[in-house]
Amino acid sequence: MFTGIIQAVGSLRAIERRGASAWLSVACPFAKLELGESVAVDGVCLTVVRVVDGGFTADASAETLARTTLGERSVGHRVNLERALALGDRMGGHIVAGHVDGVGELLRRERVESAERVVFRAPREVLRYIAEKGSVAIDGVSLTVNAVAGETFEVMLVPFTQGATTLPDRRAGDRVNLEADVIARYVARALVWEREAPDSGAAGAEKDARWRALLDGFGKGQ
Known part of the structure; x- marks a missing residue:
């Protein structure tokens, strides 16, 4: 880990x-x-x-x-x-398994004073786990998601991150490794399992509609 x-x-x-x-x-x-x-x-x-x-x-x-x-x-x-994290180490970022969920693409970067706003496109199967103010690992770097819109999300690179990682090397069109927050993956799996659990009658239909709404919202980063 x-x-x-x-x-x-x-x-x-x-x-x-x-x-x-x-x-x-x-x-x-x-x-x-x-x-x-x-x-x-x-x-x-x-x-x-x-x-x-x-x-x-x-x-x-x-x-x-x-x-x-x-x-x-x-x-x-x-x-x-x-x-790898050793027992007793500080958890400075977030839980990262090192199991890449998918490959994204850097779309654009913009200087904001001393920081940089960077926008990435992510595959739908990864984007469904990415939420505003949640965490994402990009080429192994733990970052906070500033916003999610359509098939894209954006992060900010502070000066320290710019100097301590390879992310400043990346240009528009470059591909990067993406790993969503592992907690989001488990939550999504729990929702899917609950939705697929057998039920019948009006109660089953109501539950199905409720879980479909939750999953649709989750997939949009809400």
Whole structure:
């Protein structure tokens, strides 16, 4: 588990394709990495399989490459890095699993004094979990959602985030990893399960209408 508070910026220094999967070598400044520990790379939870001088190597499955941006990246690409949360650590951001829900697209960015307003397009299956003033992880960075409109949402990048992450590298048209708040996913699943629970008669019809209204509103970020 992670928090979305980026601890370092590293880079991909080698990528070796192995059929539909890949082997990655990541340059990072972390000291005393251990075999088997988890590191979030641009929001993707990867397992350290080898510790090397100045970094580590990890395997990326076909599923990981297909559902995230890692399959599109090349050697030299800068990545956000975060080690897994340890018991007793501060929860500075929000609960991030490192399981990317989908890939979004940066649409535009606008300077607002020292901050930047950035607008992203998200797939519908991810957007239904994104709510105004809720949390979202973008390339592993925990951010607060300022607004949701149609198929888009916006966030603000404060100066610290601009200096401590790779998000300032992203331009209009770039694709990013998105992970919705895990709590929102569980709430949505509970609503779906309750709605699908068998019932009959007028009570069943009333319950069905009630849950449909709730799910429709939830899908619109309300």
